Amino acid sequence: MLPFYGRRLSRKTKRFDSFDLENYKFFFNEINFSDIKKKLVKRCQNVNLEIGFGKGENLIFQSQTKKKDIFLAIDPFISGGLKLKKKIETLKISNIFFSNVTFSQFFKVVGDLNFKKIFILFPDPWPKKRHKKRRLINEEFVKNLAKITLKYSEILVVTDDEDYSNQILKSFSKQNLFKLLLKTSDSQIFEYYKIYPTTYYRKAKRENRIINLFIYQK
Ligand SMILES: C[S@@+](CC[C@H](N)C(=O)[O-])C[C@H]1O[C@@H](n2cnc3c(N)ncnc32)[C@H](O)[C@@H]1O
Known part of the structure; x- marks a missing residue:
């Protein structure tokens, strides 16, 4: 299991603020996830997943665009x-x-739930050579994605890190479980696919970095 190396709290957030989340009806943990899962199975709606939602900007946008999902x-x-x-x-x-929860923790409890779309926007790039093992997207991760998706499910990945882009391409192509529908750095196509310009997207734009979007389909 890949441990989590990132930050859990910003400097402005007090540790006790996190208790606000624990009893919130839309928040889940590894233990009560089975209750949410039961509700979802009954509802028969399309279920999507965002891994590493950050401040939730894309998530909010997607949830408003597809209100029935x-x-x-x-x-x-x-x-x-x-x-x-x-x-x-x-x-x-x-x-x-x-x-x-991290993706590894989530994967252990997700069971037979399948996602229609999975968004991964600006996964931490870990640019130093000795830290690359910390990256979320590798071959094992792709295998796990295949277990929680169905035919025609889509994985949308965005990164502004060139080395990570190559790792993403290699990890998916080696496993051969998804086909690459699209690889682009054209921002008009981002708009077309309704990818929200998140904090990390705007930062990359300000720094004139090339932002790659990959769309894989099972
Ligand atoms: C660079 S930020 C991008 C945030 C957001 N997607 C955006 O575009 O603004 C990467 C996010 O991935 C989260 N993250 C890192 N490892 C993760 C993991 N194993 N499972 C889920 N989220 C993870 C981090 O906490 C962080 O919020």
């Missing part, structure tokens, strides 16, 4: 989860369930 989202960054909770309350959203 359900969106599950995971990110151990609690400060982002607290921001997301506020937005869910302000906008009265009811089709998002989120958690601070």
